[in-house]
Amino acid sequence: MTRTTREDVVTAAGRLFAADGYDGTSMRDLGREVGLLGSSLYAHVEGKQELLVEIVMRGSVLFEDSAREALETPGTARDQLRAFIAGHVGVVLGHLDVARTFLNEAQALDPGHRAQVIAARDTYEGTLREILAAGIDDGSFRSGLDPKLEGIFILSILNAIDRWYQADGAITAASLVDELYGFVLAGLS
Amino acid sequence: MTRTTREDVVTAAGRLFAADGYDGTSMRDLGREVGLLGSSLYAHVEGKQELLVEIVMRGSVLFEDSAREALETPGTARDQLRAFIAGHVGVVLGHLDVARTFLNEAQALDPGHRAQVIAARDTYEGTLREILAAGIDDGSFRSGLDPKLEGIFILSILNAIDRWYQADGAITAASLVDELYGFVLAGLS
DNA sequence: CCTACCGATCGGTAGG
DNA sequence: CCTACCGATCGGTAGG
Secondary structure (H helix, E strand, O other): OOOOOOHHHHHHHHHHHHHHHHOOOOOHHHHHHHHOOHHHHOOOOOHHHHHHHHHHHHHHHHHHHHHHHOOOOOOHHHHHHHHHHHHHHHHHOOOOHHHHHHHOOOHHHOOOHHHHHHHHHHHHHHHHHHHHHHHHOOOOOOOOOHHHHHHHHHHHHHHOOOHHHHOOOOOHHHHHHHHHHHHHHHHHH | OOOOHHHHHHHHHHHHHHOOOOOOOOHHEEEEEHHHOOHHHHHOOOOOOHHHHHHHHHHHHHHHHHHHHHOOOOOOOOHHHHHHHHHHHHHHHHHHHHHHHHHHOOOOOOHHHHHHHHHHHHHHHHHHHHHHHHHHHOOOOOOOOOOHHHHHHEEEHHOOOOOOOOOOOOOOOOHHHHHHHHHHHHHHO
C-alpha cells in the first residue's frame, strides 16, 4: 500500500468506465476503487472528463499504431489484412479496458474530443479500405466487391470481440485471429 | 393536438432511449417530448423502468418471431440463412427505436428482466446456430466450420447495422440484405 | 395533468 | 488527502 499515483487513478478509471460506463461511474465510485474519497481525486486530476479524454486518447493511439503497422506489412493485401486483424485483436485483448472505453464511451466526450475520436475512427476504417482496394487490384480478393461495405462488415466483427471473448475460455488469441482471418478472407474471395 | 395516450409516451420513450440511452433520458426530457411535465407522466405509467421493460420486450418479440419464421422457411439451410438475415434487417430498419433499445439498453434493466432478455438472445443465437449446423450437414456450407464462432461473427455484423445504416442513403434495405447474404455466405463456403 | 415538493446522488470546491 | 459543503439534477409522490 504505497501512495496513490495519478496513473493509479487513470487505470482504475479505465476499469470502471469499461465495466459500468462513464455515466455509470461516479467520482465516489472511483475514489473507493483507489482507496480515497471522491473529493480527494481532485488532487490528482482536474475532473472526470479529463480521465475519459486520457483513456480514449490512449485507445486512439493504440489502434492508429496498429493500423499503420498493418499497412507497412510487406507482401500481398492478404498479408496486410491478416496483420490488420491480428493487430486489432492484440489491442483489444492486450488493453481491454482502454479498448472498451474507446469503443463504447466516446459518446460521453465533449464535442471537441468526440470529433477527434470520430476522425481517428475514420482514418482507421480508411486504412482497412485501402487494404481491401489494393487486394481487389492485386487479385487477393474478388472484384466487384464494395470496399466501403465490406470494411464496415469486417469492423463490425472486430469491434464486437470485447463483448463475447473470454480470456479464460478455450479460444486463444492466436486461434481467434486464425478464425477471424479465415471467415473474412472467405467472405472476400 | 389531441390528448396524450399511454402509447404516445411509450413511443416517445423508445425514441429517446434509442437516441440518448436510458440513463441519458430523464422523465423531464420525456415529458417535454410529449408536451407534459415530467411528473405528469406518472398518470400514464408507473415509472421509468416500466417503459424500458415494455420497449425491450417488444424488441424481444420482434426478433423471436423473425427467427421462428426463418427456421420455418422451406428449402435448404442457405434459404433459411437468407430469411434469417432478411428478417433481422426487417426488424432493425422497420422498428429502429425498439431495436436500438433492445440491442443497447438492456443493461439498464432490472436483474429479472435482464435475465429474460439474455435468454431471448441466447435463443435467437441458437436458432442461427441450428441453421448453420444444418447447412454443414446438407452441404450448404463448408464442413469443419464452427457454428458457435461463425454465429457470433454473423450476429456481430447484424447487430451493428443500426449504428451505420442511413435510411436516406444510397443503400436500400433489399440491397443491404443482398450484400450481407453475399458476404456471409462466401464466408461460410 | 399541474403545483409544490422530497430525499438521494451527482461533479466539484474551499480550506486546511 | 480529508472535512464540510454547494448547486444542480434525478425519479418519484401528495394533493388537487
